[in-house]
Amino acid sequence: MTDPTRRGPCVVVAGGGTAGHIEPALALADAVRRLRPDARVVALGTERGLEKTIIPARGYQLEMIPPVPMPRKPNVDLLKLPLKVRSAVKTTREVLDRVGADVVVGFGGYVALPAYLAARGRTPIVVHDSNARVGLANKVGARFADKVAVAVPDSGLPNAEVVGIPLRESIIQLDRHALRARARQFFGLHPQAPTLLVFGGSQGARSINNAVSACARQFADARIGVLHAHGPKNSLVVQDVPGAPRYIGVPYLDRMDMAYAAADAVLCRSGAMTVAEVSAVGLPAIFVPLPHGNGEQALNAKPVVDAGGGYTVLDEELTPQRVAELAIPLLTDQRRLASMSAAAQGTGHRAAADVLARMVLDVVRK
Structure with a gap:
């Protein structure tokens, strides 16, 4: 449950697995803290991803949830998928309640899907996709997200705003x-x-x-x-x-x-x-x-x-x-x-992290 004495918003980011999902999530986390020093940022991750070392090293709280890898071909793993999703959503919902999530920001991959499903109808959702071709998790999340942000035009996601990819301040x-x-x-x-x-x-x-x-x-x-x-x-x-x-x-x-x-x-x-x-x-x-x-x-x-x-x-x-x-x-x-x-x-979006952070905080305010 949300702590009534807490001043700042709690932003939960879901972007585990590969550096391509983790780094934009952490760049957003840094930008949120720049704009709202009183904010808390909590990251969701799994034992199988790079996030278990990268995220704590960058100073952010990491909460583990079960992974939900999407099979690329019809096989026995596809038959097991509904049970895996149900278990992961239950665990993720418990995490969101415990940390007092005010918004969930997903960046795709097998950490994002259970986060979107757990937050649906309970916690505001913002989706960000970095790729020219959108992955399955973000296609699902975009259906009920409050805001959708993408890196490039013509992503195929409805009502998406082109913001670029959030980058670390050391790069910008x-x-x-x-x-x-x-x-x-x-x-x-x-x-x-x-x-x-x-x-x-x-x-x-x-x-x-x-x-x-x-x-x-x-x-x-x-x-x-x-x-x-x-x-x-x-x-x-x-x-x-x-x-x-x-x-x-x-x-x-x-x-x-x-x-x-x-x-x-x-x-x-x-x-x-x-x-x-x-x-x-x-x-x-x-x-x-x-x-x-x-x-x-x-x-x-x-x-x-x-x-x-x-x-x-x-x-x-x-x-x-x-x-x-x-x-x-x-x-x-x-x-x-x-x-x-x-x-x-000339092709870049150097302010993407701050633009996305303002979008996320605006969703919390509303």
Whole structure:
């Protein structure tokens, strides 16, 4: 039950599973606290997602609920789904009552679905979707939400407002040029050489690792440095060329702000969060959409590519030759880097977190 002595609103965010769901939820949480320091933010999560470590580390209360993964194909798991949903909704409703939720904000995924169903008819709901193609959970939640926000136009959700993707303040406020010298020293990169940042998501990407690392000698000959996050379960063996800028491989990037500041361009997947961040900081990009799923990663990259801020290369076409053909001329052309950087920044929504936070708090007031 709600505590009558509590001053500020209680905002419950549901965005567990992957960083693409968790990071927008936490960016919103930070924005809510900036606008309403007396607010409480509680996050819903499951034992199987990244949220069990990320959310407490960022200083937010985490309440665990049973996951409700949606089967992609008709199978025995689909038959078990109604029981799993019922159990998860019951547990989630108990959490919402106990913390005194004033609004539930869902970001999609298997944490959001039980949150929407538990809040329906009892607690106001705000839905946010980051992807060009909306997932099932948010399609369900949007049917009875008080407000629906999306990252891009033409999402297919009814009455949706385009706000962009909420981003961390460390990304929004990042001045790459002012931080460049310190960032390159932080990673041990050459202080002046043009630098390519490479990553394939939190777990890395084998196709990206193989294609880019095979170009190590060509990058060295072109006097280009490389910072390559290959994923904690993968390895990368690249020999430094004496006198050339270094090719540095790391399992994971804890300081993405530093990585962005160190780089002149990036080669990466095109998840919605990744596209939003590299655009916000103005990094020219070579996007390699994930070859699985429903094709949403190619759609995520399209506005930036159409604006002239990046290129798209299909995963099956990502050869060492293709990497060299695109990356080396780009990184050795300062004029093109500058024009693509400006084009990328022009596609972003840097104020998305604050816009969404105001929307959420307005729903609470009403």
